[in-house]
Amino acid sequence: MYVCICNAVTDRTIREAAASGHSFADLRRRTGCSDCCGSCEDMAREIFEEARAARTLDLPLLAAA
Ligand code: FES
Numbered sequence: 001m002y003v004c005i006c007n008a009v010t011d012r013t014i015r016e017a018a019a020s021g022h023s024f025a026d027l028r029r030r031t032g033c034s035d036c037c038g039s040c041e042d043m044a045r046e047i048f049e050e051a052r053a054a055r056t057l058d059l060p061l062l063a064a065a
Helices: 011-019 024-031 041-064
Strands: 002-004
Touching: 002 041, 011 024, 011 041, 024 041
Parallel strands: none
Antiparallel strands: none
């Protein structure tokens, strides 16, 4: 789904950025997400933080495999 309508940024793009270890500032710089009207920022940050938390939780599982 589109999270940032101004810049056509999807939740998938946000999740992939977080999973790749990028910061939210990186995402903003690369995609323009939340850099125009700003109405998407809360949702974009929430999705980003959830994906980053999931990534962090996965690390011990990957190390153990
Ligand atoms: S909807 Fe994302 S900057 Fe406007």
